[in-house]
Amino acid sequence: MAKRQKRCVISDAQSILKTYNINAKIDEAHSTVILDGAIFVDAKTLARHVVSLMRTANNTRRYEEWRDLPLAGRVLRSTSNIGLVGSFAWLKQAKLSSTAVRNVLAAQEGCLLTKTHPAHTKHSADLSCRACRKSKETIAHIISNCPTWLPTLYVDRHDSAARNIYYKLCQKYGLMPPHYTQQVLSVQENDTIKLYWNQPVQTKKIIRHNKPDIILFDKIKKTALVIEFAISWFTGIERQIDIKTNRYCVNGNYDQDLNVPYPNGDNLLRELQAAGWDASFFPIVIGATGEVLFGLSGKIKEHLGISSEAADECIERMQQSAALGTSRIIKNHLSKKAR
C-alpha cells in the first residue's frame, strides 16, 4: 500500500520519522533496518532506539522554544557561566510548595506584576519601587537590591542558605549541627577544628572586613578556610564573587565596595597567613532563583573535602533555601499596595 502511496502503518511511521529527521533504511532482502549506521535485526531494540531519538529531539525543541522566549529565556541565554542542569536541581527534587515554585519561576521568567510590568505601565507613569521609592521596581530590584528588605528578609534568606554549608562542616567534623529553629553558635570547637559563624577575627592590623560568614580552622593541618556566601540576581553572580574575593584577599578596608579591582591593601587572608595559618578563600554565590555557576559542585567537594554526592546535596539545599527566601520576599513585597 505504501508503494501505491496509500496511507498505511508503514507510510504513517515513515512520515513521523521524517518529521523527526530520522533516516531509517529498510533492507527487505535481510529483513533488517539500518539506522545511524547500525543494523537492527530485533524490532524491540530498534523501537527503543527510535524512541530515544524522538525524546532527544523533543527535548531539544522544547529547550530552543524556551530559550527563544524574550523574557522567560533570559537565564538560558545568559552569557555568564551558569550551569543549566545544576541550576534546576532544586526544581527536580520538587520539595517546595507549589506557591513557592510558582513565585520563584515567575520571578525568573519575568512575569511578576511589578510596577515596570507592561500591564502596570499602561495605566501609570510611576515606576518607583513601592517599598523604598529609590529605584525602578524591577524584579531584580525586589529580590536582590531593595534596601527595605536588606536588613531583614535578605539576611534571613542568606543565613538559611549558608547554614547548609555550616551543617555539612559540623557533620564532617563531628560537631552538633544546630536545629533550624536554633541560632548558630558563633564559635564551636573540638580537638581538631574551630568553626566560626559570623564571628569577627582578631587581627594585628585594623581590617574592616574581618567577619566572613564561616571560617574553618584546622588545628592539626594549620589551615584556615574562609567561606563567604551570597545570593544574587543571576546576572550578578560572577560580579559578587569578584567583589568578595577583592574584599577578603586584596583590600579589606577599601570603601568603594563596588569598584573592582581594589587597590592592594591589608586584608583578612594575609593577616591569617601572617598569624601562621595556611589560609584560603572560597566564595559561594547562588542565584536568587536557584542559579549556580558551572563547577560549583567540584569546588565544594574540593574545599570542604566531602563526596560529590554530598556536595550536590548541599547545593540543592542551598537552592531550596534561596528559592524559599525569594518567594517570601516576593509575597511580602507584592502584598504592599502599589501607590
Ligand SMILES: [Zn+2]
Ligand atoms: Zn525598593
